[in-house]
Amino acid sequence: MLKRPIRRGFHLIETWLDRLCGAAWNPLSNLGALGFYFYWIVATSGLYLYVFFDTGVTEAYQSVESLTVDQWYLGGVMRSVHRYASDAMVLIMVLHMTREFANDRLRGPRWFSWFIGVPILWLVIISGVTGYWLVWDKLAQFVAIQTSELLDVLPIFGAPIARNFLSPGHLDDRFFTLMAFLHIAVPLILLLLLWVHLNRVTRARVNPPRGLAVTVLLVILAISLVKPAVSQGPADLAQVIEWVGLDWFYLGFYPLIDSWPGPAVWAFGGVITGLLLLMPWLPPLRQASPARIDLDNCNGCTWCVSDCPYGAISMVPRTDGKPFTQQAEVDPDRCLRCGICVASCPTTTPFRRISPLVPGIDLPQLTAADLRERMIEAAAVNPTVGNTIAGNAPRLLEFVCEQGPRANGAAPPAATQVVVPCIGMVPPSFIDMALGRLAIDGVVLSGCTTKGCVYRLGSELTEQRLARERDPYLRKRVPRDRVLLVELNAGDVKSAAEQVQRFRDRLSDREPERTDLDA
Amino acid sequence: MPDIRKMIGLAVVLVALFWPVGYFADTPAWRHDEVGAAQIKISFAHGGAHKTACRRRSAAELRALPANMRKLDDCPRERVALAFVFELDGKPIHRASLPPTGLSGDGPSHFYGVFPVPAERHEILLKLRDSRREDGYDHVQRFTVDIAPGRNLAIDFRPNAGGFILY
Numbered sequence: 001m002l003k004r005p006i007r008r009g010f011h012l013i014e015t016w017l018d019r020l021c022g023a024a025w026n027p028l029s030n031l032g033a034l035g036f037y038f039y040w041i042v043a044t045s046g047l048y049l050y051v052f053f054d055t056g057v058t059e060a061y062q063s064v065e066s067l068t069v070d071q072w073y074l075g076g077v078m079r080s081v082h083r084y085a086s087d088a089m090v091l092i093m094v095l096h097m098t099r100e101f102a103n104d105r106l107r108g109p110r111w112f113s114w115f116i117g118v119p120i121l122w123l124v125i126i127s128g129v130t131g132y133w134l135v136w137d138k139l140a141q142f143v144a145i146q147t148s149e150l151l152d153v154l155p156i157f158g159a160p161i162a163r164n165f166l167s168p169g170h171l172d173d174r175f176f177t178l179m180a181f182l183h184i185a186v187p188l189i190l191l192l193l194l195w196v197h198l199n200r201v202t203r204a205r206v207n208p209p210r211g212l213a214v215t216v217l218l219v220i221l222a223i224s225l226v227k228p229a230v231s232q233g234p235a236d237l238a239q240v241i242e243w244v245g246l247d248w249f250y251l252g253f254y255p256l257i258d259s260w261p262g263p264a265v266w267a268f269g270g271v272i273t274g275l276l277l278l279m280p281w282l283p284p285l286r287q288a289s290p291a292r293i294d295l296d297n298c299n300g301c302t303w304c305v306s307d308c309p310y311g312a313i314s315m316v317p318r319t320d321g322k323p324f325t326q327q328a329e330v331d332p333d334r335c336l337r338c339g340i341c342v343a344s345c346p347t348t349t350p351f352r353r354i355s356p357l358v359p360g361i362d363l364p365q366l367t368a369a370d371l372r373e374r375m376i377e378a379a380a381v382n383p384t385v386g387n388t389i390a391g392n393a394p395r396l397l398e399f400v401c402e403q404g405p406r407a408n409g410a411a412p413p414a415a416t417q418v419v420v421p422c423i424g425m426v427p428p429s430f431i432d433m434a435l436g437r438l439a440i441d442g443v444v445l446s447g448c449t450t451k452g453c454v455y456r457l458g459s460e461l462t463e464q465r466l467a468r469e470r471d472p473y474l475r476k477r478v479p480r481d482r483v484l485l486v487e488l489n490a491g492d493v494k495s496a497a498e499q500v501q502r503f504r505d506r507l508s509d510r511e512p513e514r515t516d517l518d519a
Numbered sequence: 520m521p522d523i524r525k526m527i528g529l530a531v532v533l534v535a536l537f538w539p540v541g542y543f544a545d546t547p548a549w550r551h552d553e554v555g556a557a558q559i560k561i562s563f564a565h566g567g568a569h570k571t572a573c574r575r576r577s578a579a580e581l582r583a584l585p586a587n588m589r590k591l592d593d594c595p596r597e598r599v600a601l602a603f604v605f606e607l608d609g610k611p612i613h614r615a616s617l618p619p620t621g622l623s624g625d626g627p628s629h630f631y632g633v634f635p636v637p638a639e640r641h642e643i644l645l646k647l648r649d650s651r652r653e654d655g656y657d658h659v660q661r662f663t664v665d666i667a668p669g670r671n672l673a674i675d676f677r678p679n680a681g682g683f684i685l686y
Binding site for chain 2: 022025088162166169215216218222227238239242245255258
């Protein structure tokens with residue numbers, strides 16, 4: 001209920017951003033990669049700051065001030081970049097989580113990445129809190145006292161931590177050494193968890209496109225120069241804190257800590273964390289059967305392994321005595337039933353005349369044989385119109401991704417449609433057959449955008465197969481200009497219809513030709 | 520060759536996206552305490568007397584013990600709970616029984632409390648009982664202090680330095 005309007009909002013903005021800055025540089029399509037990018041900016045700038053940072057009750061503030069004022073041109077800029085890139089990382093993470101939630105990319109086998117993402121979020125917050133603590137200005141004093149009082153609610157510490165901040169004389173230099181250690185150790189643990197976060201994702205994009213990366217860095221630098229990060233006056237434990245300028249990205253929940261009783265804050269945080277952790281199962285995803293291997297047709301080529309977006313397929317030693325060393329094996333807990341592996345299998349060829357169409361790997365709910373039947377049925381509609389003849393309307397066959405806007409009657413059918421779980425499930429050999437033996441004039445593949453593909457790699461792999469850059473590729477005898485790959489954001493129905501119409505017009509203008517594609 | 524038009528478009532988008540980053544990095548400010556407010560913060564960690572006095576073991580008891588554990592005195596580890604009272608300007612503000620920490624109840628008792636007060640002259644009375652006695656207090660101290668606006672008056676208890684100490 002909540003997902004649909006958020007998804008529509010994202011798609012509207014993404015479509016607009018695609019036009020403004022190009023699909024490749026669209027920040028909303030690169031949120032995960034941008035998160036990583038900000039992590040490295042923060043780590044690099046932090047390393048520089050650490051060189052000049054002094055751990056001590058008075059030295060901490062002085063060293064940060066010296067960086068900010070005496071060395072404003074580098075140290076000050078680095079401090080500002082460190083702060084703003086950290087803030088941007090939180091913003092990007094929240095957007096990333098919201099987008100994945102809206103696109104329902106958290107249930108089923110994808111629960112793992114979401115689940116790991118929740119502690120990552122908390123570790124980022126802890127990293128930020130310890131960072132603000134180190135400056136030892138008035139904000140640090142507020143954060144230190146509030147945090148320690150909150151921690152003291154838990155019955156796990158012998159003496160109250162807040163006692164360390166009773167008066168200036170109670171505070172020890174070693175406390176700053178501990179905080180500096182935490183401020184480095186927590187981000188390192190974070191990096192480990194980021195690796196685990198991507199553990200079930202193959203070919204993860206962890207680097208944004210260069211143009212986007214450069215522009216992001218320039219914008220962060222610009223913000224740093226326009227509004228340099230500064231301290232809020234030295235901490236003084238003999239004085240109460242009246243006003244503090246909060247960093248709402250990291251310290252946004254501190255007003256809550258300030259206003260609510262400690263146990264209530266812990267309970268609230270626990271409930272929110274618990275809900276986030278349980279979201280992949282609210283409700284659980286009902287899925288069809290996972291992809292299955294047919295050993296009689298599996299020659300251990302590994303193409304399905306390299307194409308599976310979620311690492312659900314692995315190669316294991318052969319068990320059937322056939323003269324191959326390996327065979328594919330599907331992990332049902334990781335399989336998303338997208339069918340991309342079916343298209344990657346070299347045995348998924350519709351031209352088989354004698355043996356039944358049973359590829360080495362197949363999808364039980366829509367087998368390759370079913371797909372061929374549906375394609376033949378769709379091609380049989382309006383059979384009187386043959387290959388492109390000037391003056392006749394060209395006959396189109398459209399493979400439609402069921403996740404995209406063209407499926408389920410969201411758009412008036414511009415051609416006879418065959419719905420597939422993902423556009424990456426359509427093998428190039430099927431296009432070959434449609435344009436040849438089935439006498440179709442043009443094939444349309446309506447999928448999601450490369451960055452917005454529900455199954456991550458469907459559109460990208462299809463592009464590469466059509467461009468003959470990836471096995472199994474579109475054979476050279478198939479005219480590439482008779483195949484249209486439409487990459488759409490959901491909700492971009494109008495653009496899809498326009499693209500199909502232009503394709504249709506282009507086919508109408510073609511000279512009559514005789515093809516003998518499946519000769 | 521970078522696409523300058525797209526880069527400008529992207530820069531516009533990023534400025535719009537990251538403008539909140541610059542703004543919310545320290546704005547709006549949060550008011551923790553009223554301007555001119557003051558507070559008294561009391562915290563101490565102190566171990567009370569042992570709950571039971573040491574007892575001399577009998578010869579039979581000593582013989583029953585393994586050779587390496589034959590200590591003449593049997594001294595139970597558990598400590599008494601501290602009784603603490605804080606009065607301000609003649610009014611009781613806080614009264615607490617502070618149990619010892621530790622699984623065997625042999626650790627120090629802790630107290631941490633923050634009490635907002637008006638910035639003016641105050642009479643502070645602090646009482647602490649840390650012995651096995653049933654009533655009365657072992658440490659009673661009275662202070663008269665002028666608390667300035669914005670002051671955090673810290674009070675600790677250090678028996679070796681004279682009891683309650685103001686910071």
